[in-house]
Amino acid sequence: MFVVSNRLITYSRPELIRKFCMKAVKSKVKFSSNAKKSYGQPTFETHPHLLNCDEVTPLITKGEYQERRRKLAEKVVCYAKKNRGNKNHLIVIPAASRQYMSDKIPYVFRQNTEFLYITGCQEPDCCIVITTGASADDHCATLFTRDRDDHAELWDGPRTHPEDAPAFFGVDQSLPISELEGFMQSYKKTFRDSSLWYDFMTPVQDNVHKMIFELMNATGNKCWENPKPLLHELRLYKSTAEIALMQKSCDITSQAFIEAMACSRPGISENQIFGKIDYECRMRGAEYLAYPPVVAGANRSTIIHYINNNQILNHNETVLVDAGCEYHGYSSDVTRTWPINGKFTQQQREIYEVVYCVQEELIKYCNNMPSLDELFESMCCLLGKRLQEIGLIGVQPSNNYLMKAAYQLCPHHVSHYLGMDIHDTPTVRRNIKLEPGMIITVEPGIYISERSKLPKEYHGIGVRIEDDILITVNGPVVLSRRCPKSIDEIEKIVSEGQAQP
Template identity: 50%
Template sequence: MFNSVKHSLRYNPSKFGYQLLAHFSAETTAKNDPTQRECTRNSYPHAMCGQPTSITHSHLIKHGEVLPGISLQELERRRSKLVESVTLAMHTKNIQRQQIVIIPASSKIYMSDKIPYIFRQNTDFLYFSGCQEPDSILVLTCKEDKSSFTLFVRPRDEHSELWDGPRTGVEIAAEIFGTDHALPLTKFEQFVASLIQEDKKSIIWYDHADVVQPILHKKLCQLIKLTDNQIFASPKTLFHQIRLIKSACEVDLMRESCRIASDAIAQTIQSSKPEMSEHQLFATVDYECRMRGAEHLAYPPVVAAGRNANIIHYISNNQIIRSGDLVLMDAGCEYHGYSSDITRTWPISGKFTPEQRVLYEIVLDVQKILIETLKDMPSLDNVFHHMCFLLGKRLQEINLIPKNIDEEKLLTAAYMYCPHHVSHYLGMDVHDTGKISRSIRIQPGMIITIEPGVYVNPKNPHAPSQFHGLGIRIEDDILVTENGSEVLTKDCPKEVAEIETLASQNQ
């Protein structure tokens, strides 16, 4: 491959990348007016597009939207922020070089010969492009005060489309997704190589740590050798800084994702009864989410009965639920690309035992206090520290932690009962914007979880035997606002009386 790149440079003018753009510009350069773009897009036959549009799926996508709830203008705002972030990062370091940002789409992954897993697009690529097609590539070039977005897509292919469905194709991709240009994937190497040839000091921003297209990754590892520095700059933190604060349309999508999951979990609690299997409850919450409009669950759910709740990420979901057990369900759905994440714990027989109830009320009280403190805009790490202190004090009251210990030992003992963090960022991904530290103060527009828990492992030296095996977690999704917080999952019952009433319905 590397020799072929050098060969193309040897026998082609140095500005091959821009010549490619000029060659295709009549068909691929997007119009300046978004309204014109939409009209042009609507003039193409339905089969020309590789994903739903407002013509083919008017029940999902409104006029002017590229994705459900996401307009073309929203995508352009995101890309503008990316240009600003890259430019600012270079100005801060006083670097005046050409910037090339490469964001690959996901590739299809196969479970066996010709049998694919359900496709899920690379989140960063989807966020900035709006394109749902596999193997595509979004490239941002910045030099001095000029920037340009080029989308590389698969060309139309009659045979492939017979088996896998239509492709958008090069001809209308720029108009559909609002990029400056669109080119076929086959031109990607030559395009990037020519840009590097024009400026060997170019900085290539590419996430080489989390590889989503193995073949592309190998090509880029060769292309980087054409630059003077021969090192990739990771754009992941820049991406996540932009994604961290949700726009108004993102908040609307998150509200709906949370509403769907809340209703689905409430219905699942209501339909549960002893001697059901964990798998049946898994199937129930999956069904209820899909029937309310979600595409699928956001992650493999935890449906943990009895002692299984002590396994934090228990997803086997293959045990029979016995009378008297608690059920801990951690589930959420993905609605048009946005994820909810809820945990509820309930007594399968419809009523908490005294030990179950006292622990449940402690976890619920601690969660309510933590949600209230969000108005002070703490960091998530500070919320976790506060949880350990509150939990420790309350567990001392019921003799699960000794009373004659100092604060440091108290926090350590509380951590033994809750060995996971109490919060993470939430959005398109369940554990969203993972490059953002949990040590920063929260800001309005962030969406986070608050999820304290208590897990009484029999090996815990402090735990009385009557509490052994109990596992309780309560998790809600919270929008941080100027005035404090909005609980997006408020429709999912969690008060003791509400839980017992629901859980008694199918006895």
């Protein structure tokens, strides 16, 4: 039973939602046989160099997005059965809103990755609603797109309209976003025992958040769950298409690093290296950098999140660069450290070799499918032992001593999950065992500040080496393997670059 405009109508679940949607669309949309279809994002017809026929976003098909929605509905149903939850579920995931740096001047738009993951829709101010009963096979996906606005489309470009969205995105039906409130009210009246799945903790669209908050207060129904942990469980394991996208993202970043190394020379600024990496990534197809990069020379490399990038790099200094690009929604995250004049000093070389050897051992350790926390513990022990070998910390047999000493010089975790976001799936704990399909970073470092009690000749040296690792049944695959990291490779690239006129 479903209430529309104060009339009581009886339908089966999928049928009742479709009836509501068709009525709403017909009341809002004027069809014209001569009108051209417009979309708010690239399609195969408009961008054949980016997409194949059945792809919603590059390499990811309509069918894969449909399967993601089905799996999410399945997880919701399974969770409810285990926790004696309600039999009817309303899953609401909004798109991000466009943000403005000043009046009418927008920032570059980046979609809410939870919404993007299950729809492929790249437009702002939309919303996906998935309804399901006791069986996930009964789920129904309704995509709410922005209302028609000829004036706005004249300024900002076309939008995807409700009559076109089902065929393109593979959803069951689509409505204008102005119908979302009515849809939610009708569903809640019909299925009074339904659970709402919505992230109240980190709202991404103000209008939707306010409407849902008011609806919950009006109905007195306080039963709700956050769908984000279930979404992150899905996002943790990468599909074949996702792995290909992340491999391409890593390849682009790796080549950008090579070009940045080759243009390095005393007197260059940190900002110029930033600009070089940004330029080279975009020239190879990346939309933008995945995060503000760290380009830290000399003692600034001991500041973990240094992003001012405004100093000059001098002879005998190293530069630590932590950067990555976003390629069609998927990110890379790579760090390299190199000498600005093409030759490591003795102390720089010693520290670099310690970090390099530790990272190689940690990557091999991934064969054992450890947790990220176990990787971190191994890093501390390995760093401590290596630092003992070169005489920088005292010789004591205790592992506890080694770990504490190492943590003083590397005060960050050695790994995080990677995917659509740099720190991907943050609700997934770091103490679970790695499994095939996951992608992680491995990034040991040593940072010796000028306040350190170590010998002064080591002060101001900061080294971090970071690679992106795909976990497979046959062992770890280094996606960023094309980015040079051995001392000989790095010194050769920088030196040959300086020899060029």
